[in-house]
Amino acid sequence: MSISAIIVDPEDDFERSFMLPVATESFFQKYWVPAVEELKLEWAELFQDGTDVRREDIPAILDEVTRLKEWARSKMDGDDREHMLRRLELLEEELPKAYRRDDAVVYIG
Secondary structure (H helix, E strand, O other), X not given: OEEEEEEEOOOOHHHHHOEEEEEEHHHHHHHHHHHHHHHOOOHHHHOOOOEEEEHHHHHHHXXXXXXXXXXXXXXXXXXXXXXXXXXXXXXHHHXXXXXXXXOOEXXXX
């Protein structure tokens, strides 16, 4: 199992092909869960079971991504840290692009 972001009810080729990998289940358990608990993150906690994200939720999610990046830099090292930072940067850069239309919904889970 893995956690990724996809557009719900895609309307065009861009939306149908939109997919951002977040983490494998084991990586999420090993690193994300402790970070979420330590930082008391609300959105990232929902990713494991899955949640719908709307355009207005993006600022809060990006704030949590920034906090997760800081956590990863201070608590992780080596390949795992670089992997987590790459995935967080991908979310940061690409997730806002999913909202080409106002009513788009992205499922992260």
